[in-house]
Amino acid sequence: MSELIIRDVVAEDIATITAIYREAVLHGTASFELDPPDEAEMLMRMEAIKDVGFPYIVGVDANNTLLGYAYANTFRSRPAFRWCIENSVYIDDKAQGQGIGGKLMAELIARCTQLGFRQMVGVIGGGVEHRASIRLHEKLGFNHIGIMPATGFKHGKWLDSVFMQLSLGEGADTDPDLDAYPGTLYRQKTKP
Numbered sequence: 001m002s003e004l005i006i007r008d009v010v011a012e013d014i015a016t017i018t019a020i021y022r023e024a025v026l027h028g029t030a031s032f033e034l035d036p037p038d039e040a041e042m043l044m045r046m047e048a049i050k051d052v053g054f055p056y057i058v059g060v061d062a063n064n065t066l067l068g069y070a071y072a073n074t075f076r077s078r079p080a081f082r083w084c085i086e087n088s089v090y091i092d093d094k095a096q097g098q099g100i101g102g103k104l105m106a107e108l109i110a111r112c113t114q115l116g117f118r119q120m121v122g123v124i125g126g127g128v129e130h131r132a133s134i135r136l137h138e139k140l141g142f143n144h145i146g147i148m149p150a151t152g153f154k155h156g157k158w159l160d161s162v163f164m165q166l167s168l169g170e171g172a173d174t175d176p177d178l179d180a181y182p183g184t185l186y187r188q189k190t191k192p
Contacts, residue, residue: 003061003062004059004060004061004067004100004103005059005060005061005062005064006057006058006059006103006104006107007057007058007060008055008056008057008058009046009050009056009057009058009069009071011043011046013058013066013069014039014042014043014046015039016066016092017042017046017058017066017069017090018036018037018038018039018042020066020068020069020090020091020092020093021036021037021042021090022036023092023093024090025037028126029125029126029129029130029152029154029155029159030090030124030125030126030130030133031125032125032151032152032154032159034154046071049071049072049073052074052185053115053181053182054071054072054073054074054085054112054115055071055072055108055111055112055115056069056070056071056072057069057070057071057104057107057108057111058070059100059103059104066092067091067092067095067098067100068089068090068091068092068095068100068101068104069089069090069104070087070088070089070090070101070104070105070107070108071087071088071108072085072086072087072088072108072111072112072117072120073085073086073088074086075119075121079185079186079188082182082183082185082186083116083117083118083119083176083182083183084117084118084119084120084121085112085117085119085120085121086120086121086122086123087105087108087109087120087121087122089101089104089105089108089136091104096132101132101133101136102136102139102140105136105137105140106140109140109166109168112168113168113169115181115182116169116176116177116180116181116182116183117168117169117182118167118168118169118170118171118172118176119165119166119167119168119171119172120142120165120166120168121145121163121164121165122137122142122162122163122164122165122166123161123162123163124137124161124162124163124164125152125159125161126159126160127147127149127159127160127161127162128147128160128162129159130162134162134164137164137166138164140166141166142164142165142166143164143165143166144162144163144164145163145164145165146162146163147160147161147162147163148160148161148163
């Protein structure tokens with residue numbers, strides 16, 4: 001494979017992103033969705049992620065063929081979680097096994113660290129059956145933090161969810177700056 005070019009996602013990428021995700025939904029276990037979303041829904045999701053300031057990137061080859069994408073999104077909606085994000089990475093079937101996922105994830109980790117996030121969580125659908133994703137996370141320094149058995153039912157079987165976590169930047173060694181992003185994503189109304 002020629003050199004991978006990583007860039008920010010643009011609206012024109014949505015058709016290919018939708019096709020890649022469609023395959024993952026219909027034939028894989030990484031996503032627990034059962035019906036693949038259409039382009040309008042995928043565009044809305046992408047814009048929502050970017051509007052908050054989270055990174056959403058794509059990997060393309062020299063011909064600008066989109067080979068995969070990755071993004072970070074809210075791990076949980078409660079505001080105390082705002083320093084913790086969840087990663088997602090999806091690679092076109094024809095481009096799997098070429099190291100694209102690792103390059104996209106490394107860039108995603110770097111961008112999230114630069115933004116001030118302190119923890120990144122990977123939730124791997126399909127559990128231990130999704131060994132490639134588990135190995136990718138391990139290679140990038142993620143630690144196993146738990147397995148939730150039988151959390152999804154897809155393709156006629158129960159699927160586990162594997163949770164992995166990576167500390168970013170100073171992690172929990174220091175208190176975060178409430179006046180800097182991502183602290184500014186929420187302002188507490190009442191003081192304890």
